Amino acid sequence: MSGGTKRQKDMRKALRTLLPRVPMRDAEAILALALAGHLRHLPPSIALWQATTSHVRHEMTDYDTLLEDGYDRDAARYFVVGDMNAVLKDWGCNKEVSDDAGP
Template sequence: MTGTKRQQAIRKALRALAPGIPLADAEAVLALAERRHMKTLPPSTALWLALGSHVRHSHTDYDRLLAEGYDRDAARFFVVEETDAVLSGWGCQRSVADGEEIEADAEA
């Protein structure tokens, strides 16, 4: 396995958390998790935030809801089930509906 210890830890966390994630999505999530503002977070936390952010922005109507004037919290509320369905489809046992998400966004 190549990369820094942090990059290796993030990839390992992704394989454990979402074993069925498609390659294109995995690459996007890894890129988000490795962004500079995520470096102060533990690798598993950075990965979880990046995973949730990617699914929200790429696999739900989240961005459309924001464009329609919903605030971030309301838009997240309306896409939580869809977000969890995508994560579940990738074999993820965690849920954004459980309120485990830290108030940070990989897209920030």
């Protein structure tokens, strides 16, 4: 994970600060999401947070299953916020997702 553009370097630095204990597999997936074109207009820290919450929500919780079971987006997010925050805490993150979960 060395080299790259200034944005990539800034993103890696922000990732190490935000998630000091994130497993490499998850770090790579989060960086790929954060560097995606649709997040390019955002500052690295915001793009990284959005990518992190999206990755954790879809890969580490039952969010997609809840949607498939007929829960609406807001209800599904409400039910997984505790699981998301537990993962973030395990990764050394000092931020939490709120109950009114954003993106």
